[in-house]
Amino acid sequence: MIASGTLLARYEDVRRATAMLAEPLSDEDCCAQSMTDASPVKWHLAHTTWFFETFVLEPYEPGFRPFHPAFRVLFNSYYNGIGEQYPRSRRGLITRPGMDKVWDYRNDVDARIESLIVICASQPGSQTREIERLIELGLQHEQQHQELILTDVQHLLWLNPLRPAYHDDSALLELQSRYLEPAPLHWLTFQGGITEIGNGGTGFCFDNELPRHRQYLEPYALASRLVTNAEYMAFIDAGGYQDPALWLSEGWAWLHSDNQAVQHPMYWEKRDGTWHEFTLYGMVPLAPERPALHLSYYEADAYARWAQARLPTEAEWEHAAMSATCEQPDARPADAVAIDQLYDSGWQWTSSSYSPYPGFNAQPGALGEYNGKFMVNQYVLRGGSCVTPPGHTRATYRNFFPAHARWQYAGLRLARSMQADARL
Secondary structure (H helix, E strand, C coil): CHHHHHHHHHHHHHHHHHHHHHCCCCCHHHCCCCCCCCCHHHHHHHHHHHHHHHHHHHHHHHCCCCCCCCCHHHHCCCCCCCCCCCHHHHHHHHCCCCCCHHHHHHHHHHHHHHHHHHHHHCCCCCHHHHHHHHHHHHHHHHHHHHHHHHHHHHHHHHCCCCCCCCCCHHHHHHHHHCCCCCCCCCEEEEECCCECCCCCCCCCHHHHHHCCHHHHEEEEEEEEECCCCHHHHHHHHHCCCCCCCCCCHHHHHHHCCCCCCCCCCEEEECCCCEEEEEEEEEECCCCCCCCCCCHHHHHHHHHHHCCCCCCCHHHHHHHHHHHCCCCHHHHHCCCCCCCCCCCEEEEEEEEEECCCCCCCCCCCCCCHHHHHCCCCCCCEEECCCCCCCCCCCCCCCEEECCCCCCCEEECCCCEEEHEEECCC
């Protein structure tokens, strides 16, 4: 059981961090929706609150009454077990309730959750443990939405011809520049064999990280860092976007679809002959040393082919990350070079389709819809990014998006099969 003071402090910290993300934004910023895949900030603020109200307060608060009955539908994302949902593509049309009402909603639910935490402290038992589990799940869910708030806002502001900055704090900009001047790329070799994949610890994990299971890996090599902007620029200059031999058939069709004009990563833009990149801090000159980000799976895969490499499988990525972080010290090669940019730069596409692990069982009830029902037509990304909340990453974390997704902080780390290149 989690100590009530610890859980209460964590709850307050996470909820406060979400509110702080909205501070640089106007009410107009918070209401707009840039595309179907993104959501308005107002909706994120309300939906994360809805999660606590629906999955914690409704079943466990004495004398529960909803803050507003209509919110059950308005801010339900995709939980069919809960009931109807307002269409995702029309979330930007929810001009009412206004922001004031959404903040009232958050404050009301916060007070009630905090009271429930205090009550649980005096009533140890199986019900208290379940309430604490659900609150922790809600906090992890909210941290996912903290990252989505930033990625969705960036896409929204990018569509504005003024290219306004989300934040102009140079100290915060430094956070995104912390990986300048990367170390030279090295190839880390791993002998493979039978390894265990999946979460086996005592801390929090999502159900899609379970169960821990054995998997056989052929010998492989993994790049010590992510591909940089300069390296990706070489792919563009070499005609990578014009060479069909480098692209999956679906990726080539995506490049040439009616609503696409893809010739470079999503937020790159040429101004007076010089490449710039749109960031949360506005349009800045493209930094050659930074990781190439906002890439689709198609682009990551095409670059890997051009570089005579491939994308790692998620099992290879996890095996390498576990050994690099000494979470599996017995698996660490004696001559291994440290693996850089595992969690703090960009999510890394893998070649693995998002599917259940052997023996996977979704949890019962509506919460079983959290991950399991999305295990089709998606690819797994591993690691974390510069906008992932601190403490929200681990080697077994499975992020996932469809192959065309570009607005997330997704980059690539190259892999090679040992048998395919004797030079390694």
